[in-house]
Amino acid sequence: MKNFIYNIGYFLKETKTILQLNAVSNIFSLLSTGLIFFILAMVISGWWVSSQIVEAIEEEAEISVYYEESMDNYEVTQLMERLRIVKGVVEVRLVEEGEAYKRMEDILGKDAGVLTYLEDNPFNSFIEVKINMEEMNFVLGKIRLVTGVDYIRDNQEVLKRIENISQILKLLGTLIITAVGISTLVIIGHIIRLGIYNNREQINTLRLLGAHELFIAFPFLLVGMILTLGGGVLASALAAAAIKYIYAQMAGPLPFIPLPPQETLVSGIVIIVIFLSAVLGIVGSVFGLSSAKK
Amino acid sequence: MIEAKGVCLQYPDGTMALKNIDLQIVPGDMLYITGPSGSGKTSLLKLLMGMEYPTEGTLRVLGQPIAKGQDKGIRHLRMAMGPVFQEFRLIKGRTALENVMLGMRFLNTTHGHLKEAAIHTLARVGLEHKAFSLVENLSWGECQRVAIARAVVRKPAIIVADEPTGNLDKHNALNILALLSSFRDKSTAVIITTHATHLIEGEEDVKHIRMDNGNIHWERPRMT
Numbered sequence: 001m002k003n004f005i006y007n008i009g010y011f012l013k014e015t016k017t018i019l020q021l022n023a024v025s026n027i028f029s030l031l032s033t034g035l036i037f038f039i040l041a042m043v044i045s046g047w048w049v050s051s052q053i054v055e056a057i058e059e060e061a062e063i064s065v066y067y068e069e070s071m072d073n074y075e076v077t078q079l080m081e082r083l084r085i086v087k088g089v090v091e092v093r094l095v096e097e098g099e100a101y102k103r104m105e106d107i108l109g110k111d112a113g114v115l116t117y118l119e120d121n122p123f124n125s126f127i128e129v130k131i132n133m134e135e136m137n138f139v140l141g142k143i144r145l146v147t148g149v150d151y152i153r154d155n156q157e158v159l160k161r162i163e164n165i166s167q168i169l170k171l172l173g174t175l176i177i178t179a180v181g182i183s184t185l186v187i188i189g190h191i192i193r194l195g196i197y198n199n200r201e202q203i204n205t206l207r208l209l210g211a212h213e214l215f216i217a218f219p220f221l222l223v224g225m226i227l228t229l230g231g232g233v234l235a236s237a238l239a240a241a242a243i244k245y246i247y248a249q250m251a252g253p254l255p256f257i258p259l260p261p262q263e264t265l266v267s268g269i270v271i272i273v274i275f276l277s278a279v280l281g282i283v284g285s286v287f288g289l290s291s292a293k294k
Numbered sequence: 295m296i297e298a299k300g301v302c303l304q305y306p307d308g309t310m311a312l313k314n315i316d317l318q319i320v321p322g323d324m325l326y327i328t329g330p331s332g333s334g335k336t337s338l339l340k341l342l343m344g345m346e347y348p349t350e351g352t353l354r355v356l357g358q359p360i361a362k363g364q365d366k367g368i369r370h371l372r373m374a375m376g377p378v379f380q381e382f383r384l385i386k387g388r389t390a391l392e393n394v395m396l397g398m399r400f401l402n403t404t405h406g407h408l409k410e411a412a413i414h415t416l417a418r419v420g421l422e423h424k425a426f427s428l429v430e431n432l433s434w435g436e437c438q439r440v441a442i443a444r445a446v447v448r449k450p451a452i453i454v455a456d457e458p459t460g461n462l463d464k465h466n467a468l469n470i471l472a473l474l475s476s477f478r479d480k481s482t483a484v485i486i487t488t489h490a491t492h493l494i495e496g497e498e499d500v501k502h503i504r505m506d507n508g509n510i511h512w513e514r515p516r517m518t
Contacts, residue, residue, distance in 0.1 A: 007399055021387045205383040208343065209444075210372030211400045 007215070014219040015226065022198055026227060029191045033231025033277075034238070036187060040180045041239035041273050045265060047173030052260045061133040063140070064095075064126045064153040071148060079148040080127055086142045088135035093128045097121050126153075181276070185284050192224040192288030217289050224285030225278070232277025236270040243269070295319050295452065295483055296342065300351035303337055303508075311337035313508040315351070319501075321451070323483040324475055328491045328513075329505030335487040336380070338505070339456050342485070343377060344368035356451055373401055376445030378455035378474075382437050384429040390416060390440045391425040397444040415447040416440075419473060435466060439473075446477045453477055453484045459493060467493055 019026050067079055076094065084092045095103075100123035105112040131139045140154055196203065199220075206216045247262045259265075296319035303312040312334050319325055327335050340346040341353060344360050353360040358371040376397075384393050394412040416422050419439040429437060438458065445453055455474055459467035471486065471493060478484045488494070494502065502514040 003400065010399060017387050201383065202385050205379075205385065206396075207369075208345070208372060208377060208379075208383070209397055209400075210369050210375070212369060215400045 004214070004218075011218050011222060015222040018195070018199065018219055018223050019226065022195065025194075025198070026223075029195075029227050030230045030234065033184075033188060033191065033228050034234030035231075036180075036184050037231050037235030037273050037277055038238045038242075040177070040184060040276065041235050041269050042242065043173075043176050043180055044272060045239065045243060045269055047169075047177060048265060048268070049259060050169050050173065061131055061136065063129050063131060063143070065129050065143060066124060066126045066150045066153070067148050068150050069124065075148065076125075076127075079146070082146050082148070083127060083129055083143060086139060086146065088132045088139035088142075089129055090132060091130040095126050095128050097123050097125045100125065181280070184276075184280050185287065188224065188228055188280055188284030189287035191227065192220065192285050195223060196220055196288060220289060221282070221285045224288065225281045228277045228281030228284065229274070232274045232281075235277070236273045239269050239273065240266045295321055295323070296353075296355050298341075298348075298351065298353045301341065301348045301353050302350035303334075303341060303346055304349045310508055312341070312348075315510055317503075317510070319452075319483050319485070321483055322478065322480045324478050324497075324500040325483065325485045326494050326497075326500060326502045327485065327487045327505060328489060328494070328502065330489055333505040334508045334510075335489075335505050336456060337508075338510075339454055339485070339487060342452075342454060343375065344371060373448070374451045376448055376450030376453040376477075378438075378441050378445045378453070378458055380456040380460065382441040384437055384440055384444075386430055387428065389426050389428055390421060390432065390436075390443075393429055393440055394443045394447050397448050401448060412443070412447055415443045418446075419443045434461065438470065442470075442473060449482075451482060453482060455484070455486045457487055457489070459488050459490050464493070471497075 065083065067076060071079065080092050080094060083089055098121070101115070101121050104123065105115060108114065129143065140152065143149060143152060203216055243262065243266055247259065250259065296317060298315050298317040301312060301315040301317075302310065304310050315338070327338060329335050337346065341348060341360060342355055344355075344358075344364075347360060347362050356371055356374055358364065358367045360368065385396060388396070391409070391412055394416060395408050398408055398411065413422060413425055416425050419442055421436060421439050421443065424432060424436060424440075429440060432440065442455075442458075445455075453474065458470050458474065462470060467490065471488075474484055474486060475497075491504070494500065500514060502512075503510045504513050505511075
């Protein structure tokens with residue numbers, strides 16, 4: 001260990017020399033790792049944004065709770081309180097008969113005239129309950145048991161479909177991130193392996209002089225770390241610029257899409273990419289070194 | 295120091311490089327191994343360096359058995375040896391001084407004196423003035439001296455030089471042999487391979503084996 005500490009200056013100088021001696025190859029390696037990490041950053045951003053959208057949709061899942069007609073205002077208020085405390089319920093709101101009629105007019109649009117043939121307002125007031133979709137079945141079961149609830153219109157089929165879409169998106173995101181992560185690892189490992197191959201004579205000489213593997217490998221590990229971290233920084237800069245551009249394009253024409261705040265997304269992506277580049281740099285270097293030893 | 299009993303080396307392609315070698319080298323010995331190309335000189339050095347393992351017989355160098363599964367011990371053994379390779383194996387892009395210092399960096403030596411010792415050794419091989427030159431800017435003979443400096447700066451128990459006189463004229467070859475033998479002392483043995491037998495004819499107090507088709511013949515001292 002003492003020997004290792006004494007040699008830190010040597011390791012840094014050696015790393016600089018290895019980088020300089022294969023400057024062109026190292027620049028291309030840095031650019032290619034940067035582009036790989038940029039692709040990874042964009043995949044993660046897409047996954048993040050789509051998760052946010054799905055989450056927003058999930059949070060806005062609504063069901064209509066109808067109560068017994070005999071209930072007076074006080075009892076309805078009491079019922080709303082009972083619904084509010086059910087786990088998984090996000091918001092509870094009373095929709096009066098007039099509002100229910102208005103909503104139907106909006107839904108029917110130009111055909112709303114048919115409603116004028118009705119003498120009285122046929123719609124009953126009901127309680128609109130926003131629920132957490134992930135707990136949908138549990139919430140529905142609980143609400144059915146609440147005293148005063150007559151029946152529930154839950155649009156379960158629509159909600160189920162949204163839930164399926166959200167699960168597919170999550171699975172796809174995980175698969176793509178895993179695939180890109182593994183490709184990154186293999187490519188970085190290969191780049192480092194090539195670097196070791198280019199310096200195989202030096203490595204063999206050191207082995208014949210009796211140097212231990214860590215002494216030989218450490219400068220190459222540092223080179224791998226620098227290349228991948230450099231690639232990570234490059235990818236972060238590219239990703240930040242790309243996200244800024246995409247947000248500028250989407251903000252005007254698609255204002256209803258609930259995007260996460262730009263600053264949160266950019267800082268999150270930068271942290272993830274830098275962290276991943278450091279980890280993949282170390283793992284890739286070790287992978288490259290061990291495969292080069294065989 | 296070195297003890298070989300009935301050592302054979304057969305390469306995977308079936309070539310029998312060494313046949314039934316018996317050898318004993320003690321501290322302070324100066325051993326010349328001569329013989330034509332392909333006679334087994336380099337194979338014997340490879341065995342001594344732990345780059346190959348005997349396929350038959352036993353070989354111990356500085357007490358370390360040379361055999362499969364002895365990687366750690368062989369690495370430690372290499373730290374106690376000073377090899378001068380035929381093609382020098384200097385690290386390009388580094389200066390002569392850096393190459394010499396590299397031979398000591400992973401040894402348990404005092405790092406404060408590393409540079410001092412390297413410059414001193416370069417002075418001993420007559421290259422103090424080239425200490426800060428990149429090795430690719432040195433001549434063939436200068437590179438050879440840097441390689442010798444890298445080997446001896448470690449104060450090894452065994453100095454091993456593979457064909458150090460290879461491309462040299464008689465005058466320079468004798469100088470190199472004299473330089474290498476100057477590092478021989480009561481605790482350091484020097485082993486040199488060369489195909490130029492005439493260069494060592496006048497030398498006294500040396501051991502000499504001649505190799506021929508994987509067999510060794512003792513020239514000095516004569517074995518009865």
